[in-house]
Amino acid sequence: MGYLTLILICQLLGEIVARLARLPVPGPVIGMVILFCGLLLRRGIPEGLETSGGYLLRILPMLFVPAGVGIVTHLDVLRRSWAAFGGAVVVGTALTIAVTGLVMQLAVRHRAKTAPADTA
Amino acid sequence: MTGALGPLWTHLSATPLLWLTLTLVAYQGGGWLFRRSGCHPLLNPVLTAVAALVLALKASGTDYRTYFDGARFIHFLLGPATVALAIPLYREIDLIRKAFAPILVSLAAGSLTAIASAVGIARLFGGERIILLSLAPKSVTTPIAMGISEQIGGLPSLTAVSVVLTGIGGAVFGGWLLDRLRVHDESARGMAMGVASHGIGTARALQWSRSAGAFAALAMALNGLLTALLLPVLAGPGAVGETQVSRRAPGPQ
Numbered sequence: 001m002g003y004l005t006l007i008l009i010c011q012l013l014g015e016i017v018a019r020l021a022r023l024p025v026p027g028p029v030i031g032m033v034i035l036f037c038g039l040l041l042r043r044g045i046p047e048g049l050e051t052s053g054g055y056l057l058r059i060l061p062m063l064f065v066p067a068g069v070g071i072v073t074h075l076d077v078l079r080r081s082w083a084a085f086g087g088a089v090v091v092g093t094a095l096t097i098a099v100t101g102l103v104m105q106l107a108v109r110h111r112a113k114t115a116p117a118d119t120a
Numbered sequence: 121m122t123g124a125l126g127p128l129w130t131h132l133s134a135t136p137l138l139w140l141t142l143t144l145v146a147y148q149g150g151g152w153l154f155r156r157s158g159c160h161p162l163l164n165p166v167l168t169a170v171a172a173l174v175l176a177l178k179a180s181g182t183d184y185r186t187y188f189d190g191a192r193f194i195h196f197l198l199g200p201a202t203v204a205l206a207i208p209l210y211r212e213i214d215l216i217r218k219a220f221a222p223i224l225v226s227l228a229a230g231s232l233t234a235i236a237s238a239v240g241i242a243r244l245f246g247g248e249r250i251i252l253l254s255l256a257p258k259s260v261t262t263p264i265a266m267g268i269s270e271q272i273g274g275l276p277s278l279t280a281v282s283v284v285l286t287g288i289g290g291a292v293f294g295g296w297l298l299d300r301l302r303v304h305d306e307s308a309r310g311m312a313m314g315v316a317s318h319g320i321g322t323a324r325a326l327q328w329s330r331s332a333g334a335f336a337a338l339a340m341a342l343n344g345l346l347t348a349l350l351l352p353v354l355a356g357p358g359a360v361g362e363t364q365v366s367r368r369a370p371g372p373q
Contacts, residue, residue: 007200007204011200025264026267028202029264031199032202032206032341035207036206039210045207045210049207053204054204057205057207057208057323060201060323061147061165062166063194063195063201064319065146065169065170066188066195067195068169068288069143069170069184069187070277070280070281071281072174073184077251081245081247083245083246084241084247084255087244087245088247088255089238089282090289092286093234093294094289096233096259097290097313100230100312100315101298103230104303104307105308107221107226108219
């Protein structure tokens with residue numbers, strides 16, 4: 001319970017920072033940064049936070065369902081330009097996953113090959 | 121709806137409880153189907169739940185506002201859950217610190233690919249300008265994407281739909297695609313899911329492994345920041361579809 005409060009406080013602080021600094025980033029993302037900095041300072045994850053946070057993360061996929069159902073309000077636009085929409089979503093997303101994944105894997109391997117002294 | 125069912129329906133459909141419960145039921149039913157099918161990617165629980173609920177709304181003639189009255193309790197938890205992503209991020213801090221340069225390089229490549237491919241493909245299929253602008257930030261987490269869309273002249277609600285579809289799409293075929301491309305490195309799989317499919321991709325990556333989830337959470341946050349900075353500049357005069365003036369849409373209705 002205490003740690004759920006802590007999570008909400010981080011989110012609230014995030015909202016305040018986002019508003020005051022007029023950042024284009026939503027409050028929860030800044031809240032994540034705040035909690036992350038807190039963990040860095042504390043040098044560890046409290047057990048209770050692991051439990052409450054872990055629960056939220058386990059149900060995370062479900063939390064997108066209400067926003068997803070919002071599709072019903074745009075069925076007419078989707079029907080009119082389904083090719084543009086579907087093409088961009090399916091092909092565009094596949095391309096993005098492929099490019100990001102391949103570049104990251106190449107870069108990680110390249111680094112491991114060229115700079116083994118880094119870890120020593 | 122005849123006899124006693126009529127008044128009962130009128131009563132139930134007016135309380136937030138009905139659609140809140142149905143959302144939970146739809147998601148758990150989707151999860152059950154997913155496991156029964158041996159985790160077939162096309163039976164992604166988010167996808168099944170959304171489809172089932174859309175059908176239920178259509179069949180019962182319920183509008184989205186009534187639905188959201190109940191479902192907003194679930195929607196609200198997105199904020200705290202996003203904050204909680206700091207936990208896997210912190211857990212993998214050493215891995216992330218070691219991969220700093222690769223993260224920045226793949227983030228830049230992925231972020232630009234996401235924007236260019238969304239706009240380019242939609243234009244290829246003859247999408248109107250307002251659709252291109254609404255699709256441009258589709259790989260970014262919903263609240264950031266809607267803000268960007270508004271700023272560059274898209275339709276924020278249409279952007280929200282494209283964001284969710286992009287997330288579900290990535291969650292459905294991302295793992296399969298990465299396997300085909302032989303991307304087996306957990307950090308690379310996480311980055312790919314986070315950059316392309318934001319929170320829904322991150323949720324999927326968390327199911328693969330802790331480190332894939334951590335890299336996805338990081339990628340999602342960084343891509344949100346980068347796209348918010350990049351797109352308003354890119355969408356300035358002449359950036360989107362302006363070269364062919366004749367193809368421009370007559371403007372938003």
